[in-house]
Amino acid sequence: MDNEESDKYRAPALDKGLDILELLASVDGGLTQAEISKRLNRSPNEFYRMLDRLVRRGYVTRIDGDLYSLTLKLFGLAQLHAPVRRLASFATPLMRELAQRSKQANQLAVFDRGSAVVIAQQEAPDYWGISIRVGSHISLFDTGSGHVLLAFRSPEEREMMISEHVRSRDEINLTPEFYARLDQIRERGYEMMASAQTAGVYNLSAPILGPDGRSIAALTCPYISLVNNPSAPDITETISLLLKTASQLSALAGADVAQG
Incomplete structure (x- = not known):
């Protein structure tokens, strides 16, 4: 499947959520929303709702107030x-x-x-x-x-x-x-x-x-x-x-x- 064909089936929201999970899995201690945005080269506002949903569904937790970290739900x-x-x-x-x-x-x-x-x-x-x-x-x-x-x-x-x-x-x-x-x-x-x-x-x-x-x-x-x-x-x-x-x-x- 070429790039043009694969783009027909893109799910931007899903990609965004997976990007966050993969990033948090690669670091120790968690990241702030601003740090997540910077590492993924996106604006902070793009991730607010996605982070909120991941927290509510139990895949991500907030630690020390403003740090986001993976839970063990995926495990x-x-x-x-x-x-x-x-x-x-x-x-x-x-x-x-x-x-x-x-x-x-x-x-x-x-x-x-x-x-x-x-x-x-x-x-x-x-x-x-x-x-x-x-x-x-x-x-x-x-x-x-x-x-x-x-x-x-x-x-x-x-x-x-x-x-x-x-x-x-x-x-x-x-x-x-x-x-x-x-x-x-x-x-x-x-x-x-x-x-x-x-x-x-x-x-x-x-x-x-x-x-x-x-x-x-x-x-x-x-x-x-x-x-x-x-x-x-x-x-x-x-x-x-x-x-x-x-x-x-x-x-x-x-x-x-x-x-x-």
Whole structure:
């Protein structure tokens, strides 16, 4: 298709919005409206409405009053695209093996628009186990999956992930202790916490890491003590099995990313 033919299908407003997104993706810390206009060689008035719409739709946020920066909404949309489907696909046999060896259910979750979303789950092999439906949206703040997804991200990315969930920190009372816990999880390599939803359950969660060391998913085992099966692995053994599976999935995820 030559230039004359392609110009027939131009969408100036869409081009303008994509120009803004691509520019903001290439810088750290954000840009003012004037800086955006200068870099794109346009007048500031041309971008006012477009920036307002991008902010209202959640793709861009304002920081420090007059700086515009990308949110993680595009990242969240990408997470539900082909790479995540591939991750869920080759996670299945490893998750099945983990369930068989641990005698516990497990689930795989990714970040999407302010929540952790379950993209795959494996039932416990015996009668008893805790499972959650694929497609369920769960909290970032009181679940093992959410903690792990936040812990293995940079402080700036954490804030953007959190801002997509709530408008004000006061709504969820994010204390300094909460951020300290995320740092402890990162140092330890996994989360172990009593379930905030179900009594007697411990959430054991480990990160699936990309080549850059950032979390792309969380593998979680909702651990319950099986009194009718005393030979089942205890919680310490289950953590070891979980970490081994997460490491295998991280290696597969890294290879998948490298291959495009």
